[in-house]
Amino acid sequence: MATKLLYLYDSYLREFEAKVERVSGNQVVFDQSAFHPLTGGVGCDFGWLVKGNEKFRVVRVEIDRASKVVSHVVEAEPSGLSQDDMVKGAIDWDRRYCLMRLHTAAHLIAAVMYRDYSALITGGQVDADQAKLDFNLPRTDREVFEDAVKKANEEAAKRVGLKVYFLSRDEALKVPGVVKLAERMPPEEQELRIVEIPGIDLQADGGPHVKNTGEIGGIRLLKIENKGKNQRRIYFTKSN
Numbered sequence: 001m002a003t004k005l006l007y008l009y010d011s012y013l014r015e016f017e018a019k020v021e022r023v024s025g026n027q028v029v030f031d032q033s034a035f036h037p038l039t040g041g042v043g044c045d046f047g048w049l050v051k052g053n054e055k056f057r058v059v060r061v062e063i064d065r066a067s068k069v070v071s072h073v074v075e076a077e078p079s080g081l082s083q084d085d086m087v088k089g090a091i092d093w094d095r096r097y098c099l100m101r102l103h104t105a106a107h108l109i110a111a112v113m114y115r116d117y118s119a120l121i122t123g124g125q126v127d128a129d130q131a132k133l134d135f136n137l138p139r140t141d142r143e144v145f146e147d148a149v150k151k152a153n154e155e156a157a158k159r160v161g162l163k164v165y166f167l168s169r170d171e172a173l174k175v176p177g178v179v180k181l182a183e184r185m186p187p188e189e190q191e192l193r194i195v196e197i198p199g200i201d202l203q204a205d206g207g208p209h210v211k212n213t214g215e216i217g218g219i220r221l222l223k224i225e226n227k228g229k230n231q232r233r234i235y236f237t238k239s240n
């Protein structure tokens with residue numbers, strides 16, 4: 001059965017209770033989890049599982065795309081855990097909050113790159129210490145990216161509240177601006193999670209974000225790489 005993904009509804013949930021559905025080797029599956037797996041271009045959470053006096057360190061979290069089952073990989077084989085046990089999960093909040101801030105920053109940079117330079121995002125990865133984004137853009141001048149980061153910082157400084165909501169596929173097809181997202185969704189996905197930064201960005205998105213762009217802090221451009229014809233990659237991080 002698919003794991004209920006608690007972070008979709010509350011990205012600020014740091015602790016949760018869950019029932020063990022399966023333990024195989026050093027991988028544990030629960031009925032529900034607040035741990036974000038490595039997916040959607042955003043790094044996974046680390047953290048701990050606690051049962052009574054026993055504590056297990058979570059070092060990796062994965063999701064199976066087809067079954068939507070989340071596996072929590074623990075450091076050492078959890079011999080004290082078995083099916084139907086109730087455990088407490090606690091995510092490494094410092095790491096998660098970095099992921100949330102940089103992920104939201106990535107939205108702003110991508111939105112500015114599209115708005116002002118017609119550059120389409122072709123890939124990316126958000127880690128806790130830095131993030132990278134790939135764009136389809138013929139120009140290689142550093143000023144383009146410096147300008148985009150400067151404008152993303154200006155957008156962040158406006159302290160805009162994000163909106164996260166769910167729409168059925170049918171509802172989404174009626175909302176201007178969401179239609180394109182709905183059309184891109186595979187037909188078996190009946191519900192879209194929409195992440196909106198009012199005035200600048202709207203995405204169908206399953207990742208954790210901050211509630212307000214003011215939480216991002218400053219965004220700092222680290223470097224630019226030329227990755228081939230029209231492919232430019234930028235690395236950035238938080239400046240505070």
Ligand SMILES: [Zn+2]
Pocket residue numbers: 103107195203205206207209
């Ligand atoms: Zn996102």
